[in-house]
Structure formats: structure tokens, C-alpha cells
Amino acid sequence: MKTKIILFILTIFWISCGKQVEVNAGLDAKLKELETLKQQHAAISAKMDSVQAEIIRLDPSRGIRPKLVTTATITPEGFNHYIDLQGTVSSTNTSYVAPRNGMGGYVKQVYVKAGQSVKKGQLLLKLDDQVLRQGIETTRTQLALAKNVYDRTKNLWDQNIGTEVQLLSAKTNMETLENQIKLQEEQLKTYLVYADQNGIADIVNIKVGELFTGMSAAGPQIQIVNNSKLSVNIEIPENYTGKIKQGATVMVEIPAVGKTFKASIDRLSQSINPSSRGFTAECNIPATAGVKPNMSAYTKILNHSNSKAMVIPVNIIQSDEKGKYVYVLVSKDGKNIAAKKSVVIGQLYDDNIEILNGLNAGDAVIIQGYQNLYEGQVVENQQ
Template sequence: MRTKLRIVLIISMLIIIAVAAYFYFKSRTAEHVSSYRYPPVKVALTTVKQQVTPRILSSIGELEAVRQVQVSAETTGVIEQIYFQSGQYVKKGQLLVQLKTNVEQGNLGRLQAKLKQAEMAYHRTKQLIDSNAISRAEMDTALADRDMTRAEIQQLQALIEQKSIRAPFSGVIGIRQVHQGQYLEAGSSIANLVDTQQLLANFTLDEQLAARLKTGQAVQLKIDAFPEQSFSAVVSAIDPMVSKSRTMMGQALLNNQHQQLKPGMYAKLDIQETNLPSLVIPETAITYTAYGNTVFLVKKDHNTLTVQRVAVELGERYQGWVEVQSGVKAGDQVVVSGQVRLSDGMQVEPTENTLQQSPSSPSKAKV
């Protein structure tokens, strides 16, 4: 019996010693962990800069000729002669198509003879009225006959002139749509005439961006057909109304002296705004979370650097840089590399940053 009691006491003492040893070593480990300080995380830093940068409004547009018209027949007739080739450059007033005027020319000769007779009759009556040989009514009739004949001649001459279809302005004429000997109705199309010396780029902007659009702003155009070239233009007109799609239309005028560009081509437009001061940081400084955009802001306490996650509101971006509208100020330092290992309050050690160069290109606001 005593032996069993002794065994129970020994086992109990061993259990008590084991439990005491467990809690002792656990408390020592906690003290060691709490007293341990993690080494600073090496990160790249950059300084928030305030600088004046040109802003860009970007849009897509379509080129249109400043002057373009469908050359048409004003009157009916049969084509006697065609004086142009498709795609030819023509000058203002140049004869393009001549309709037959045989009948009109015959009538014109008859009326001119009639006018000559009417003028002679009026001249005789004017001499006779002075001697009271005829009445005033007879002279008035002779005068009316002369004037009516003149009017008929003018009307016929206008009709003959309409049968000479001429270029209303200088430009390139399109594909010919008629043939010699063809009968034309009034309004029949001859060809398209386009003045390509100057072109308009029609574009639209979202109504929120349209308020920043001003006439006279410089525009750079990129055309897919000429990927290595950039074309200069100027905002020439802005529509005063916003469409139902909540966009506003604008026009940019550009010279096309080398005739490279054609109406109907699509263009990418970069419209330069007035230079404005803004805060900029590299895009790599932004950490994207479910709660919004944040940066790790560096805090200095004596010789120790720690980080704090700060929410920021972003503006426009361009070529790796982004405008910061709130959350930081000029001169603040933010982390641009190594954020994945950071959390609030952690110590950091700055390393050399290769992203310090400021943006030299303008920031873009797209449709």
C-alpha cells in the first residue's frame, strides 16, 4: 500500500515539475520574442514633387475636308464633252463638263435679232414722241418690248452658262460618275470635289473633360497610315451643346500642304491644355487594395524611419507617372519598391532609387 502511495506521489511531483517547467520556458520565450527587433526592410524611396507639367486631353477623331462638295448638274442636258480626269487637281472656275447648247444658242440668236429690232423701234418712237406724232402709250409699249427681250436674253444666257459645269473652288476631283453622250437630269452627280489643302479633325470629349477644352489649344495628331509622323493642328471650333451621349464635339484645323492626309481617315488627338502645377509620383508607389489606392508614407523619428499606409486620390497618368490630388504633400517621401513586405509601423532602410527622374512628358486625360 505504501509502495503504491509513494508511486502516486512521485508521479504527481513529476507532473507538477513538468508543468512548471513548461510555463517557465514559455514566459522566457515570450520575453525573448518581445525584446527581439526585426531588422529594417530595405526599400526604394522617392520624394513627392510639385511641378508645372503640360496636360493632355486625348480623343479619337475623323478627318474632314474644310471644303468638299458634290459637283452636280443645275439643269438637264446631254453631255457634249468632259474636260477632267478622275483624281485630277482642278482650279476654281475650270470647265469640267459641257452640255449641248445647240437649241439654246439658236434661240439666243433669234432673241438678239429681236432685241435689235426692238431697240430700233423704241428709238423711232422716242423721236416721234418729241414731235407729238405718237402717243405716250405707244412709246411705253416699244420700251416694254425692248426690256422684255433683254430679260429673255439674260435668262437664256444664264441657262447656257449652267450647261457649262465648272469647279466652284480649287481642289482634287474624285471618280468621274458620268460619260460623254449621257443625258443628265438636274441634280445629277458629276463627281466629288475636295479641297485638301486644309482639313478638319472632328472629335468628341466627355462632358466632364470638355470644360477644359478651349479654342486655340495646340493639337498633335497621329494617323495609323503614318505611324512615324505627328501632325500639328489647332482647336478651331467647339460645339456649344452637349449631345445625348453626354459628349461635346470639337474641331481642330490642320494644314495638309503635302496632300498626305485624306478626308475620312481616323486620327488620335492629343490636345495640350494650359500648364498647371501638380503633385506627381511614380506609379510604382501606388498600392492597390480593395479599399482604394494607398502609398506607404515614410515617417522619421530621430534616426529611425518607419512607414504608414496612407490613402491617396489619384488624377491623370502618363508614362509611369501619376498625379496625386490628396493624401500627400510636396516633399513627402514614399516607398516605390518593396511594399509587399511592409505593414504599418515597420522600420525601413532606404536604398538607391533609380526612379527619381521627373516626368518630362505631359500627363494625359482620356475620353
């Protein structure tokens, strides 16, 4: 039994060795085949390099690898230059209510509240007029006496008693007091404060017993705002003097309400503010829901327009001792090369610049890959 087991193990070992010999023989064949292919590849590569070198010797330009660029074809287009400034919305019809007597007085009654809608001629306040009323009563008493004196003097004059001077004096005194009462009664009306326009009582900063003069240290005591007519006030630096004209187009944006309007400059101040070193422009905008006085506005004032401009990105312009230039793609001898073109620049707005001279419609301006280019360099257009 033991002998049979040993024979079985030896048989298995002989079979395994035989298979390993077959595997090794196949691997050697493949390795030799790979080595042969490598030698053939090396020979072909060497031949290709030799041919390429001969081609470059015959035509040196073919040895230069083209630089990748991107171009944009120039076509005439509209170009606008704006002056970007900040403005403030204001109401054209804003009224600061003031006492009509010119002096004011202590408030006896208040007939309006902040935020209330009011109409022109509506009673807002009543000022204390007690002193004036007492003066009127005194004058009336004096008038009654003057009338009595005049009547007596007139009766005596009719009886040829007394002088004409006495009669005229009595009459003059009576008429003077009558006129004085009329004046005092008119003055009495000035102690009533009325709204001088329709609108909203935006500010009512006055109470009974307080002194009403129209303005206080905190600002207006009563302000009426009528938002039916709105405008935007723009403070313009003095260095723009002469560059902005009345009637110029203005794009107005009110960011708080997301509204944009097209307007024009309606009024332009003719003097420089010594504090801000600027002058003021005003443009009317339509009354729109949500737009309120004192809101911030972003404005763009049009001061230059060209309907057929050559426009390119400002970043592609380069400079040398001769001036400004750009690179354009041109074809020469069947190849694309970079050519330098001198340009005369105009206005700049945002990232674009106006070209006044140097470029023509149809020019392929290099807008990417222009860095480190040189005149005549071979390029390949990616677009």
C-alpha cells in the same frame, strides 16, 4: 614448379590484406574527426541561439526580420492630363462642284479626269443647252419683228400719225425682248461648269449623257480637294462639356504616315449632336506630304496642367475607412519603418496620379513591397 606458384599467390594475398588494414585505420580516424567537429558546431549553434534569444528578450524589435521594399523620392514635376480621342483629317478647302443653273442638265462634254490638277475657273463640263439656244433663236426672231414694228410706229409718229400709246407699247415690247435675250445669254453661261478653286479633281463620277446635278446617290459627282490647308475634326462626348476650351493644346498623331503635330483647338461647336451625343472640335494642322483627308488621327487634348505636381504610381494608393493613403519610409530609433500617409488625389493619366495634399518633396514613398505592410513595420530599402 607448382609449389613456387602457390607461394607467389600467397605472398600477393598477404601484401593486399596489409594495405587494406592501413586504409581502414585512416578512414576511422577521419570519421572520428568529423564527429568531433559536428559536436563542436552544435555546441556553437546552441550558444548562438541562446545569445540571440537573450538579445531579443532585451530588445524584442530585433527579432523581427525587416521586409524588403523599394522607395522613390518625391520631387515636384510637371503633370499633364489629356483627353484621348479619335479624329479624322479633313481638307479645309474641299469643293463639291454643282451646276450654276440650279437644276443641272445632261452632260455634253467632260474636260477633266479624276486625279487631274485643276485651276480656279477651269472648264470642267459642258451641259446640253440645246433647248435654251432654241429659245434664244425664237426670242431673236420676236425681237426682229418688234424692232420692225417699233420703227414703223416711230415713222408714223414722226408724221403725226398714230398715238403715243402705240409708240410706247412698241418700244416697251422691243426693250423687253432685248432684255430677255441678255438674260437667256447669261443663262447659257450657266451650262458651263467651272472649277471654283485650285486643287485636285479627287472625284469625277460623271460621263457624257448622264444627268449632272452635283450630287448622286453614290455621293458627289465632282469633288475638288486642296490639301494646302488641313484640319482634324474631333467628336467629343457630351460629358466633357465645359472641360475643353477653345485654344487648348492638342497633340495630333497620324499613325498611317507616322507624323505627330502640336496644334490647338481653333473651332468648338456650341451644340450637341443628337445622334452622337457629342460636340465637334476642329484644329488646323500643317499640310504635310502623305497626309490626306479622311485619314484617322489620334488626339490628346490637354485639359489640366500642373508644373509642380507631386506624382506617384496609381497602383500604390490604398484605401481604408479614413480614405486614401500610401506608405512612406521613415527612420525611427535607428531603424527604417513604414509609415502611413493620408493623401488627397487629383487627376489620373496613364499610370500616374497627381497628389494634391499629403506628400512633401523628399518623402520616400514605398513603390514596391507595399502590399500587406502595416504601420510601424520594420523595412529594409533595396534601393
